[in-house]
Amino acid sequence: MEGGNQSAISEFILLGLSDQPEQQMLLFCLFFLMYLITGLGNLLIILAISFDPHLHTPMYFFLSNLSLVDICFTSTTIPKMLHNHISKNRTIPYSGCLSQAFFFIWFGGIDTVLLATMAYDRYVAICAPLHYSTIMTPKVCIFLVLVSWFWAYTNSLTHTILLTQLSFCDHNEIPHFFCDLSFLLKLACSDTFINDLIVYTLGGLTTILPFIGILISYAHIFMAVMKISSMSGKKKVFSTCGSHLTVVCLFYGTIIGVYFIPTSTNITQKDTAAAVMYTVVTPMLNPFIYSLRNKDMKKALRMLITRKPGFTLRL
Template identity: 70%
Template sequence: MPKEGNQTSISEFILMGLSNKPEQERLLFFLFLIMYLVTMLWNLLIILAIRTDSHLHTPMYFFLSNLSLVDICFTSSTVPKMLVNYISGNNSISYIACLTQMFFFIWFGGMDSVILASMAYDRYVAICAPLHYTMIMTQKVCASLVAVCWCWACIDALIHTVSLTRLSFCGHNEISHFFCDLITITRLACSDTSFNDLMVYTVGGLTTVMPFIGILISYTRIFIAVLKIPSTHGKKKAFNTCGSHLAAVCLFYGTIIEIYFNPTSTHTAQKDTASTVMYTVVTPMLNPFIYSVRNNDMKRALRMLFTRKPDLSL
C-alpha cells in the first residue's frame, strides 16, 4: 500500500464532462457559453448600477454588489475550462491546475454561502431593529463583515487544498465531472483519506451549515416580527424586502442540500450532475434577475445606467 504523502504518480486528470457524444457536446458548448455570458453581463450591470447610483449606497446593495462579484468569480472558476475542453477536444487538466481550480471553486462557493448569511443579518436588523439600523449597519461594520467572509472562505479553501496534497494518486485519474470537485478527487486517492473526510465534515461544514443556521435564525425572527405588524400593507412591504434574498437562498441551498445532505441511496449520476449545474452555473445567472425583477430601485438604477439620463421622478 502506498505511503501517505505527496507521492502522486499522476501528473494530470481527465475531466469526463457532461457528455461524451459529439453532437451533445456542441449543444452543451453553446448552451453554457450563453449562460456564462449572461451571468457575466448581468452581474457586471448590477455592480455598475449600484456603484453609479448614490441612492443604492446602502448596506443591502453593498452586500448585493459583493454577491454579484462572487457569482462572477464562482462561475469563472469552472465554466471557461469546460468550454475550452469542448473546443479543443482535450479533457485533461494538470494536477496543479486541478488543485488551483478546486481552491477557487471552494473559495467562491464558500463566499456565496457567507455573503447570503450577511445579507440575512442585514434584513433582520432592518426589520427587527429599524430605529437602530443606521447605528448597527455602519459602513465599517459592513466592510468588516465582507472582509471576514472573504478571509474565512479563503482559509476554508486553503485547508482543503493543502490537505489534498497529502494524498497519493497512483491509478485511476478520470474525474466523473466537468470540474475538479473535492469529493470526486478524494475518492480517486490510493492513500488514507480519513483526515480529508474529517476536514470536509468539520471545516467545510462550518462554512456551509453555520451560515445556513444563521439565515434560518434571522428569518425566524423576521417572520415573528412581521406577524406583529398590524397592517396588511406593512406585512406585505416587509416580506417584499426579503423576498428576493429568500429566493436566492432557497435556490442556492436547495441544490446543495440535494447533493450533499440526501441519503446516498437516492443519488444518481444524472441527478447529482443536474444539481451541481444548478448551483454552479444556473444560480449565479439567475441571481441578478431575482434581485432586479421586483426591485424598483434596481430597475431604476439599471434604466439610468442605460439611458444616462437623470430620473426626474426623484
Template identity: 80%
Template sequence: MEEGNQSGVSEFILLGLSDEPEQQRFLFFLFLLMYLITGLGNLLIILATSSDPRLHTPMYFFLGNLSLVDICFTSTTIPKMLNNHISKNKTITYAGCLTQVFFFIWFTEIDSVLLATMAYDRYVAICNPLHYTTVMTPRICALMVLLSWFWSFTNALTQTISLTRLSFCGHNEIPHFFCDLSALLKLTCSDTFINDLIVNTVGALTIFLSFIGILVSYGYIFLAVLKISSVSGKQKVFSTCGSHLTVVCLFYGTIIGVYFSPTSTHTAQQDTAAAVMYTVVTPMLNPFIYSLRNKDMKGALKMLFTRKPGSILRL
C-alpha cells in the same frame, strides 16, 4: 504537491457532461450563452449599485459584493469546461485541478457567508429599524465582507493543502465537468479520514453556521411579520425578503443535496446535474431575481442604460 506527483498522476481527465459530439456542441453554446448572461447581469448589478446614490445602503453593498463573487465563481469552472468542449481535450493538470478546487471552495463559502450577512441585514432593518443606522454602519459592513473573504480563503486553503497528501494510484478520470472535491476524494487510493474530517468540520462549519444564521434571522423576521396588522406592511416585508429567500433556497437546496446527504441516495449524474444548478444556473438567475421585483434596482438600471458611455466609464 510532491506526493501527488509521486502517485503517477500528473493530470486528470474531466469526463464532462456528455461524450456525444452533437451534445458537446450544443452544451458548448448553451453554457457560453449562460456564462455571458451571468457576467453581464452581475456586472450590471455592480454598476447600478455603485452609480446610484439611492442604492448606497448595506443591502445593496452586500448585493454588489455577491454579484462580484458570482462572476468569480462561474469563472472558476465554466471557461475550462468550454475549452474542453471546443478543443476535445478533457485533461487538466494536477496543479490546475488543485487550483480549481481552491477557488471553487473559496467562492462557494464567500457566497454562503454573504447570504447569511444579507439575512442579518434584513433582520436588523425589520426587527430593529431604529438601531439600523448605528448597527449597519459602512465600517461594520466593510468588515463583514472582508471577514467573509478572509475566513473563506483560510478554509479553502486548508482543504486544498489536505488534498496534496493523497495518492491516486493512476486513477485520473473525474466524472464531472470540474475538479470537485468530493469526486477527488472518491478517486483517491489513500486513506481519506483526515480529509473527510476537515471537510465535515472546517468546510461544513461555514456552510452550516451561515445556514443556521439565515434560519434564525428569518425566524425573527417571521415573528415580526405576525405582529404587523396592516396587509400592506406585510407585503412590503415579503417583497423585501422574497428575492433573498429565493436565492437562498436555490443555493442551499442543491448544496445540501449534493454534499450533505448520503452518497447512496444519489448517483454521479444527479450530483453533476445539481452542480450545474448552483455553479451555473443560480449565479445566472441572481441578477434577474434581485432586479425584476425591486423598484429601486429597476430605476437604477434604467438610469444606467440612459447614461452616456463616458459617464459609465468614469464610475
C-alpha cells in the same frame, strides 16, 4: 502544492457532462450563453449600485459583493469546460486541478457567508429599524465582507493542502466538468478519513453555520411580520426578503444535497445536476431575482442603460 503529494498521475481527465459528439456543440453554446448572461447580469448589478447614490446602503453593498463573487465563481469552472468542448482535449494538469478546486471552494465559501450577512442585514432593518444606522455602519459592513473572504480562504486553503496529501493511482477520470472536492475524494486511492472529517467540520462551519444563521434571522423576521397589522406592510417586507430567500433555497439546497447528504460511492447524474444548479444556474439567476423583484434596482438599471443626466459613478 505538489510537495507533499504521493500521486502517481500528472493530470486528470474531465469527462464533462456528455460523451456524445453531437451534444458537444449544443452544450458549448448553452453554457457559453449562460456564462455570458451571468457575467453581464452581475456586472450590470455592480454598475447600477455604483452609479446610483440611492443604492449606497448596506443591503446593496452586500449585493454588489455577491455579484462580484458570482462572476469569479463561474469563471473558475465554465471557461475550462468551454475550452474542453472546443479543443476536444479534456485533460487538466494536476496543479491546475487543485488550483481550480481551491478557487471554487474559496468563492463558494464567500457566497455562503455573504448570504448569511445579507440575512442579518434584513433582520436588523426589519426587527431593529431604529438602531439600523448605528449597527450597520460602513465599517461594520466592510468588516463583515472581509471576514467572509478571509474565512472562506482559510477553509479553501485547508481543503487544498489536505488534497495534496492524497494519492491518485490509476484512476484519473473525473466524470464531471470541473475538479470538485467531493469528486476528487471519491477518486483517491489513499485514506480520505481526515479529508472527509474536515468536510463535515470546517466545511460544515462554512456552509451549515451560515445557513442556520439565515434560518434564525428569518424566523425573527417572520415573527416581526406577523405583528404587522397592515397587509401592505407585510407585502412590502415579503417583497424585500423574497428574492434573498429564493437565492438561499437554490444555492444551499443543492450544496447540502451534494456534500452533506450521504450517497453511494459512485458519482450519479443527480450529483452532476445539483452541481450545475449551484455553479451555473444560481449565479445566472441572481441578477434577475434581485432586480425583477426590486423597484429600486429596476429604476437604477433603467437609468444605467439610458444614461440619464446626473447619473454619475461613485465608488
